[in-house]
């Protein structure tokens with residue numbers, strides 16, 4: 462059976478990934494920061510595991526809980542704080558760098574031996590806002606965290622490639638979730654359906670790429 466590990470699977474895009482992969486018969490390991498408060502996720506035929514991406518010790522230990530792995534969807538992320546005008550916001554930005562950039566990288570690095578055994582795919586859910594070519598401005602902490610994620614994942618892809626592992630960064634588009642807001646363009650179902658199709662088609666030749674959900678490349 463094909464196995465996928467999805468982080469931040471209790472709501473939004475992560476929950477939709479869990480819904481779609483489990484309904485297609487995949488074995489789904491779904492992580493949530495607070496498993497007690499995940500009724501929608503627990504209603505699915507998935508294995509729920511507690512994981513707070515702000516806890517780097519827990520992230521480092523997590524690989525031991527996973528045997529065979531065909532796909533990692535490193536989805537958990539935060540857009541708090543919006544700005545860094547105060548020291549309190551700067552401290553939340555530091556935590557955001559752990560959750561959005563460092564923890565996904567450490568999780569993927571820990572899982573690399575499992576991934577190499579099966580020729581798995583390692584997918585980071587990033588954002589077009591992490592592109593240095595995007596000059597729309599604002600949301601500086603979030604942009605910086607996703608640009609850092611991209612750099613780390615791209616560098617990991619170079620190492621992973623030699624082991625037959627494909628690693629790519631996908632932008633989901635603007636999606637109606639708590640983060641994206643009600644005015645966003647896409648439903649989680651539309652975004653995840655497109656990303657799943659892309660993940661399925663991804664080849665090792667595309668490893669290290671920063672991609673829109675239609676497979677086109679986003680400038681760094």
Ligand SMILES: NC(=O)c1ccc[n+]([C@@H]2O[C@H](COP(=O)([O-])OP(=O)(O)OC[C@H]3O[C@@H](n4cnc5c(N)ncnc54)[C@H](OP(=O)(O)O)[C@@H]3O)[C@@H](O)[C@H]2O)c1
Nearest residue numbers: 469473474494513514515537538588635636638639640641
């Ligand atoms: N929605 C968009 O338009 C959009 C656009 C571009 C990129 N993205 C990216 O897509 C991914 C999913 O976002 P979304 O739109 O589904 O947002 P969301 O509805 O706000 O969901 C975010 C998920 O991340 C989890 N999370 C946050 N901090 C965490 C932590 N410290 N440890 C573990 N889990 C944590 C949340 O868990 P809790 O419930 O415990 O907080 C939740 O499951 C994120 O990486 C985001 O940056 C979204």
